[in-house]
Amino acid sequence: MAIHALMLRDKPRCAAYAAALRGADLEGKAVLDVGAGTGLLSVLAAKAGARAVYAIEASGLAAAIQAAADANGVGDRVHVLHCRAEDAELPERVEVIVSEWMGFHLYHESMLDSVLAARDRWLAEGGLMLPSRVRVMAAPVCADAIIEERLAPFADCEGVDLSCFIGPAAQQLLEANPQVAVLDGAALLAQPRCLDEAELHTLPVAQAGRVAAEAVFVATKEAVCHGYAVWFECDFLKAAPPAGGDGNEFGTAEADEVVVTMLSTGPEAEPTHWKQTVVLLPEQLGASPGARLDCAFRLSPDPRMPRNCVLQ
Amino acid sequence: MAIHALMLRDKPRCAAYAAALRGADLEGKAVLDVGAGTGLLSVLAAKAGARAVYAIEASGLAAAIQAAADANGVGDRVHVLHCRAEDAELPERVEVIVSEWMGFHLYHESMLDSVLAARDRWLAEGGLMLPSRVRVMAAPVCADAIIEERLAPFADCEGVDLSCFIGPAAQQLLEANPQVAVLDGAALLAQPRCLDEAELHTLPVAQAGRVAAEAVFVATKEAVCHGYAVWFECDFLKAAPPAGGDGNEFGTAEADEVVVTMLSTGPEAEPTHWKQTVVLLPEQLGASPGARLDCAFRLSPDPRMPRNCVLQ
Numbered sequence: 166m167a168i169h170a171l172m173l174r175d176k177p178r179c180a181a182y183a184a185a186l187r188g189a190d191l192e193g194k195a196v197l198d199v200g201a202g203t204g205l206l207s208v209l210a211a212k213a214g215a216r217a218v219y220a221i222e223a224s225g226l227a228a229a230i231q232a233a234a235d236a237n238g239v240g241d242r243v244h245v246l247h248c249r250a251e252d253a254e255l256p257e258r259v260e261v262i263v264s265e266w267m268g269f270h271l272y273h274e275s276m277l278d279s280v281l282a283a284r285d286r287w288l289a290e291g292g293l294m295l296p297s298r299v300r301v302m303a304a305p306v307c308a309d310a311i312i313e314e315r316l317a318p319f320a321d322c323e324g325v326d327l328s329c330f331i332g333p334a335a336q337q338l339l340e341a342n343p344q345v346a347v348l349d350g351a352a353l354l355a356q357p358r359c360l361d362e363a364e365l366h367t368l369p370v371a372q373a374g375r376v377a378a379e380a381v382f383v384a385t386k387e388a389v390c391h392g393y394a395v396w397f398e399c400d401f402l403k404a405a406p407p408a409g410g411d412g413n414e415f416g417t418a419e420a421d422e423v424v425v426t427m428l429s430t431g432p433e434a435e436p437t438h439w440k441q442t443v444v445l446l447p448e449q450l451g452a453s454p455g456a457r458l459d460c461a462f463r464l465s466p467d468p469r470m471p472r473n474c475v476l477q
Numbered sequence: 478m479a480i481h482a483l484m485l486r487d488k489p490r491c492a493a494y495a496a497a498l499r500g501a502d503l504e505g506k507a508v509l510d511v512g513a514g515t516g517l518l519s520v521l522a523a524k525a526g527a528r529a530v531y532a533i534e535a536s537g538l539a540a541a542i543q544a545a546a547d548a549n550g551v552g553d554r555v556h557v558l559h560c561r562a563e564d565a566e567l568p569e570r571v572e573v574i575v576s577e578w579m580g581f582h583l584y585h586e587s588m589l590d591s592v593l594a595a596r597d598r599w600l601a602e603g604g605l606m607l608p609s610r611v612r613v614m615a616a617p618v619c620a621d622a623i624i625e626e627r628l629a630p631f632a633d634c635e636g637v638d639l640s641c642f643i644g645p646a647a648q649q650l651l652e653a654n655p656q657v658a659v660l661d662g663a664a665l666l667a668q669p670r671c672l673d674e675a676e677l678h679t680l681p682v683a684q685a686g687r688v689a690a691e692a693v694f695v696a697t698k699e700a701v702c703h704g705y706a707v708w709f710e711c712d713f714l715k716a717a718p719p720a721g722g723d724g725n726e727f728g729t730a731e732a733d734e735v736v737v738t739m740l741s742t743g744p745e746a747e748p749t750h751w752k753q754t755v756v757l758l759p760e761q762l763g764a765s766p767g768a769r770l771d772c773a774f775r776l777s778p779d780p781r782m783p784r785n786c787v788l789q
Contacts, residue, residue, distance in 0.1 A: 166646035173630035318485035334478035
């Protein structure tokens with residue numbers, strides 16, 4: 166329950182989903198909630214007018230979701246399926262799939278595979294995915310908050326110089342790469358770049374969670390660059406993009422008009438429980454306005470951890 | 478190194494030791510630092526005039542302590558022994574043993590056994606232990622900070638009532654007892670009581686870490702009592718109490734005169750990395766001024782964790 170309390174306290178997350186479900190035209194439609202957890206999204210969908218909501222939840226929480234739906238006056242429209250997403254049998258196809266599957270730097274230990282498998286089986290043609298589009302973002306950063314916490318204490322403590330420990334401490338910090346931490350907008354040393362954008366209505370399952378990208382950054386300030394921060398953004402659309410699009414509609418005026426809300430987990434947004442993922446460099450770089458801070462990124466499945474972010 | 482950075486950033490901890498070592502008469506004396514870590518206390522002792530400081534450290538940090546002592550100009554007086562405290566061979570007895578051995582609620586995973594064993598082998602007659610006296614303290618508390626974080630999110634999220642999850646969440650919270658958390662002075666519902674006071678110059682090794690106590694508390698305010706907080710205090714004396722005392726000198730004017738500094742990890746003190754240990758009750762109690770909130774406490778070694786705090 167502690168993780169659910171954490172997620173429910175994440176205001177930007179919950180507010181984005183609530184706005185997305187209110188903004189989508191759910192009246193009379195069937196909705197599937199993959200990994201329903203406490204049932205928050207299922208209840209929000211039902212309250213937004215959905216005719217039927219199928220809440221799939223594999224954990225023991227499933228038993229209580231019905232009670233939660235009842236308590237909110239939508240118990241007759243929420244149908245709980247206590248099983249894994251892959252094993253679910255629905256009585257009909259759905260017009261909307263909603264799911265909160267995102268992990269650290271988007272794909273780390275995410276449930277996206279299950280969500281896309283459910284899409285291929287249960288989403289009606291022209292149906293809507295919520296979230297609809299996801300982007301992995303990155304930027305070079307000054308990670309003073311982390312450095313200050315982990316290295317500065319050795320510089321001086323009660324008048325004692327322990328700086329001979331800074332080297333080993335910095336080495337351990339690097340070995341713990343990447344780190345999940347909260348930075349703020351001032352940490353950004355360049356305009357963030359999108360490493361990868363995925364359209365969830367069409368993304369093939371086999372491609373999910375794999376990102377290989379190079380990004381060119383131009384420093385905007387004089388500062389020490391400790392490494393790169395990686396985070397994600399989600400767009401929630403009002404309706405699915407037209408079929409047969411080649412992806413070039415991203416960013417056009419037509420596409421933007423249907424974005425109901427956007428959830429950003431970046432340094433410039435209100436902090437979320439995803440924080441940012443920071444990859445520290447072995448050596449600090451000096452950044453000056455106009456200087457290039459390029460980097461190659463790769464996100465790929467790790468045998469030990471389903472998705473791991475590796476900087477190359 | 479992360480744990481050492483955390484400890485060095487703990488200002489009340491470091492300041493108390495620095496004051497204790499400055500306040501003790503170390504001039505020309507031999508000092509033993511058990512579990513020296515980064516060597517901070519060894520360097521402080523040498524800077525305070527100690528003739529010789531023996532820094533025992535079993536970890537790989539031992540190699541760097543000499544460099545730290547050199548960097549602070551006391552390398553000729555700090556002698557590093559890279560071994561377990563039990564295996565150390567010193568060339569002489571010492572007049573002072575300093576050690577930072579305290580764990581959560583004092584005895585949890587503490588190194589006290591090793592320190593007392595070193596005392597029995599190496600402390601000269603009349604020698605000084607730093608810290609000198611330790612107390613386990615307790616008080617009934619209103620733990621709103623914990624409750625708010627863990628249970629309140631289920632009360633309402635985006636207009637959805639998830640209160641049917643509060644019961645299970647509260648149950649899990651109880652199963653996670655005790656919790657290490659920071660409370661503030663306002664959380665205290667009664668005058669704190671001392672559950673146990675130990676004089677480290679005389680405490681038998683076999684008795685270390687065992688506390689069984691009942692405490693009578695009288696509520697001082699109208700509030701909800703969620704449970705009890707346990708923490709510790711350390712007195713650092715200028716000199717060891719006279720031999721043959723029966724313990725009744727605690728708290729007398731004569732004894733108080735030799736207290737150089739006191740480190741408190743309680744809710745009313747500046748927060749430390751030890752925070753407080755909070756034991757939640759299965760049922761919340763209502764407290765009113767004058768009401769009794771009695772409790773029995775037991776601290777005893779746990780086979781899985783060296784010291785565990787159990788509420789009975």
